[in-house]
Amino acid sequence: MFLHISVFRPLEEILIYRCPPELVKEVSVGKRVIVPLKTQRATGLIIKILDHKEKIKDLEDIKPIIKIIDPYPVMDESLISLCKWASEYYLFPLGMVFKIALSCLPPAKPPYYPARIHSLLETIRGENRQIGLDAPSLTEDQKKAVEIIKGALSRDTFSVYLLHGVTGSGKTEVYIQAVDACNRSGKGAIVLVPEIAITSQLIARFIKRFGEKVAVIHSGLTKGERLSEWLRIKEGKAHILIGVRSAVFTPMDNVGLIVVDEEHESAYKQEEGFKYNARDVAIMRARMINATVILGSATPSLETLHNVHTGKYKYISLPQRINKKPLPPIQIVDLRKRKTDSLLTPELQEAIKKRLCNKEQVLLFLNRRGFSRFILCDDCGYVPPCPNCSVSLVYHKKERKVCCHYCEYKADPPDICPVCRGQNLKALGTGTERIEEELKNLFPDAKILRMDKDTTSKRHAHHFILTSMEKKEAQILIGTQMVTKGLDLPEITLAGVLLADNMLYLPDFRSAERTFQLITQVAGRTGRKDKPGEVIVQTFNPDHYSIAHASRYEFDRFYQFEKAYRKGAGYPPFKRLIRILLKGNRAESVVAGSALFKQLLDKYMDRTKIEVAGPVPAPFHKLRGKHRWHFLLKSQSTRYMRNQLKQVLQAFHMEGIRGVEVEIDVDPLHIL
DNA sequence: AGCACGCCGACT
C-alpha cells in the first residue's frame, strides 16, 4: 500500500510513502503520520491512499511511514479541499497550509485522546436547552435580519449576507440568534473575530448565552487548553467556536454557519508567511459545504460592497442604534488654524474639561506610540535612523531610549548630534506618550490611562486597563489602534481623533478607506448607553472626502466617491492585485534578482491581460536588515495571473539566483 | 522548515 503524504514542510511536491502491513488497518485519509524525511523525521497528512494498480516509479526508493499519530481523521475531505484551494490561491506550499490549519493539535498522540467521537447531532438533541432564556427583545430591524438568516440556514445552500449595521445597532445579538438557530438544526457554527483581546465583550456574551457549548481557541491559551477546547468540539460537546484568523481552518464537522465579525478588519489578513485572508477562506469553506456566511460591519470593505452590488452577496441593514439612540455628532477641528504645537487644541481641552466636570469618560486616539516621532538636530538637520530599517527612530521618554518600531533595535538617545556635535537636539512629532504627559499637566486631578503596544505587553494588562475604565477609576483613555475597536464603555461620552491625517497620505490605495473606517469606528465608541456622545476629529485636511463624509455619517456618498477613485486608478475591487516582494541582505543581489524577475515576467506574462508595475524599491526599502524591491501585478481576475506567475516563479527558481527571497501576496491589503 | 554539507575567518 502506498500513500500520498503532504509533509508539513515548504515542499512543492506531495511525497509518496509505503505503508508497512502492520499499519494498513489504521490508515485513513485525514490522519497525521510521522515519516522519514532525508535524515530526519517529519509530520505530514495522509491525503490519498493509492490504488495498487497505480504506477509508482522507483518502487525501491520509497520509504515506509514510521507511525500514524491520530486514532481518527483530524481533517475531512472538505477541509482537505479547502487547504488545497488555499495553497493554490495564495501560492503557498500545501504542507505548510496543513501545518497552520492543524496548529491547535499537539504534535504527537496525547494519552487522553477520546476513545469515541459522538455525533454532533446526537449531543445537541440530547442537551437540556435551558440556556439563552434571557434573550433581549429585538428591534424590528434585528428581527427581520434574524428571519432572513434563519431562512438561509434552513435551505442548506451556500449564501453570504453582509450585515451592515451602524455602531451600536446590535449586530452581536443577530449573530447569537443565528448561531442558536444553526445549533437547533443540528449544525455547528464558527464565529471569527479580528482580535481576541478586543472582542472579550462579544465572547462574554456568547458564553453567557450558550455556556459550555462555546469553545474559544486563540494564541493566549496554553497548548493543553487549546487541545481540550479542540477536543470538546471534536467530541460534540461544543458546537460554537469563537476564534481569530486561524480558527477558520479548525476541523469542526458539520458546520452550518460562519460569522465574520468586523469583516473589513485588516487583522483577518495574515501578513507573514502564509498571507491568507480568513474572511475569504471562510467564504470558500462555506461554499464547499453549503453553509451560510454572515459578514458583519458598520463600515464594510469596498470588496464586500462590490460583491453585494454584483449580486454575489445579499444585503441586510441595521440602520439604527438599539433604543433609537442617535449617532454622536462629529465636530471637525481644523489644525491649520491652531496657534500652538500641541494636539490638545483649545476645542478639545474645553470638551475634555466639560466631560470631567460631568464625571464622564473620554477616549482619545492617536495612531503613534512613543513620545516623539523622531529626533532632529536643529543645527544640521540630522535625524537618527534605524541601522536595520529605512525609518527614523522613535523617542520613548519613560524608557529613555530611541526605538525602531519595525525591528527590535533600541539605543540610548544621543545627547549631542553625532554628525555636527551640535547640542540642539529636538524631539519632534507627537506620540501617545507625549499626549499622556500633556494631559497629566493639563488635568492633574484626572486619572489617565494609556493603551498601546508599550503598556499592554504584560499579561492581562489589557484587562486591567479596561476594568479600570469600567469601574470609572480612570477618566481618560489615550491609545493607538487598539482603543478604536469593539470597546463598549457606556460612560465614554467624548471621543477624540487627535490627528486624522496620520494615515491619509500613506502611499497606499486603501488609505482613504482606512481613515473613513477609523473615524466611524472611534465615533462608535461614544454615547452607547443613556448619555449622548460627542466626537472631535482633528485634521489638516477637513475637506478630504474621507474625513468630510465620515464626519456626517455619509457612508453611501463616501462609498460612491471611493468607488470612482478605485475604478479610475484600477484598484480593487475593480482590478485584482498580486504583490511580489524580493528581499535579501545585499542590495546588489536584490536589484539583480529584480531585473531578472522583470525579464521573466515579460517573457511569460500576457501583458495585454496583466499590468506589471516595477521593479521599484518597496516603500520601506530596508526592513530588518533586508533590502526590498517589489512588483505589483494587476488584472481582471487572479486565476490567470496566478497561473502565469507560477511559471515565472518556477523559471526564477531554475535560474538559481542566490541571496534573494521571493514573497507573494495575493490580494494584498496594502502595498507598503 | 530543518538539517547536512561545505567553504572561509579567528582561536587553542
Added chain:
DNA sequence: GTCGGCGTGCTC
C-alpha cells in the same frame, strides 16, 4: 591545524 559562522541545497 580545527571550531563554528551561515549561505546553499534537498527532502518519497
